[in-house]
Amino acid sequence: TVIIPPQVEEPAPVKLTANGGGIPNGKLYKTNEDYQGNYQFAPIEEAQVSRAMIKRYFNTLYERAISDVVVIGAGSAGLSCAYHLSKSRPDLKITIIEASVAPGGGAWLGGQLMTPMVIRKPAEKFLEEIGVPYEDEGNFVVVKHAALFTSTLLSKVLAMPNVVLMNATAVEDLIILPDPLNPSSQRVAGVVTNWTLVALNHDTQSCMDPNVITAPVIISATGHDGPMGAFSAKRLVSTGLVKELGNMRCLDMNRAEPNIVNGTREVVPGLIMAGMELSEHSGMNRMGPTFGAMIASGKKAAIEAMKILDK
Ligand code: AHZ
Numbered sequence: 001t002v003i004i005p006p007q008v009e010e011p012a013p014v015k016l017t018a019n020g021g022g023i024p025n026g027k028l029y030k031t032n033e034d035y036q037g038n039y040q041f042a043p044i045e046e047a048q049v050s051r052a053m054i055k056r057y058f059n060t061l062y063e064r065a066i067s068d069v070v071v072i073g074a075g076s077a078g079l080s081c082a083y084h085l086s087k088s089r090p091d092l093k094i095t096i097i098e099a100s101v102a103p104g105g106g107a108w109l110g111g112q113l114m115t116p117m118v119i120r121k122p123a124e125k126f127l128e129e130i131g132v133p134y135e136d137e138g139n140f141v142v143v144k145h146a147a148l149f150t151s152t153l154l155s156k157v158l159a160m161p162n163v164v165l166m167n168a169t170a171v172e173d174l175i176i177l178p179d180p181l182n183p184s185s186q187r188v189a190g191v192v193t194n195w196t197l198v199a200l201n202h203d204t205q206s207c208m209d210p211n212v213i214t215a216p217v218i219i220s221a222t223g224h225d226g227p228m229g230a231f232s233a234k235r236l237v238s239t240g241l242v243k244e245l246g247n248m249r250c251l252d253m254n255r256a257e258p259n260i261v262n263g264t265r266e267v268v269p270g271l272i273m274a275g276m277e278l279s280e281h282s283g284m285n286r287m288g289p290t291f292g293a294m295i296a297s298g299k300k301a302a303i304e305a306m307k308i309l310d311k
Helices: 046-064 076-088 124-130 146-159 231-239 253-263 277-282 292-310
Strands: 069-072 094-098 117-120 140-143 163-167 169-179 182-195 211-214 217-220 249-251 265-268 271-273
Touching: 046 163, 069 076, 069 182, 076 094, 076 146, 076 292, 094 169, 117 292, 124 140, 124 146, 124 292, 140 146, 146 163, 169 231, 182 217, 182 265, 217 231, 217 292, 231 271, 231 277, 253 277, 253 292, 265 277, 265 292, 271 277, 271 292
Parallel strands: 069 094, 069 217, 094 163, 217 271
Antiparallel strands: 117 140, 169 182, 182 211, 265 271
16 A cells, blocks of 8 residues: 655744634644754644643533542542552543642652652552562562652553543532432532632632532542641531541551551442541541552552442
């Protein structure tokens, strides 16, 4: 077969037009990857850049207003959960909501403002699965830089076709409805979101209405208490669904890690809690800078989500 190359034209002069259509779409212009002083880009109009982003972003918001699973928080627990869930169930629409601009939560550092990351066995199996090298110290392993873990996991999660990540977006409330299966009880049925910069300004501006995403399963992994952390745990208390917070207990690595993993569960109908948010909800110890429990809690949350969806 003879392949006829597309016709390539000299770059068009970029001119401003009222309708933003000065450079026809689909027409190929000459480019030149020359680092000796003649590097030439295909031309573009500023409005084309905006439209390329806007139409995808708002189509995503429109499409994901109804999701199968919402993961709140893209820290190490939330990302591990999204990885296992999206891999096991490519049919699910999984939407991750992250309040910060940068997804990854606290795991960009290994802890104590230091970069190496400690992971206790047997959670090192997950490192092998995603291809993160480590040094074996016997009962635990060390990744040379926590950012290697976070960036690798993030890249795997974002490459999943069924995962969407909305960062710079905060969950500012939960949707709680009578449970259709059991009308005398209530069920978490979705989340209320807003751009984080808006969510932080409700005290200064009135009526900046939020969006909603409904889903049969919500997984909350918002970390321990902080400016936004432990979000769902605190909201469940203020709605009366949970009597009081258990509050995070002091550091004890050997108690904390198995308790967090084994305690990962559906804490109220429709809402699974994972990672360090659980320590605030259920009164568990913190583990400090060891990350195996976040990895395994994320996986357990994914398993629990599949059980609910399969009912
Ligand atoms: O930005 C938060 C972070 O990325 C995000 N988040 C919090 N509230 C949110 C909200 N809407 C959307 N309302 C929100 N996103 O949730 C993420 C939580 O990540 P994290 O790294 O803080 O929590 P984790 O449970 O995944 O990992 C905890 C790591 C810790 S803390 C700890 C200790 O203190 O002893 N030890 C470990 C391993």
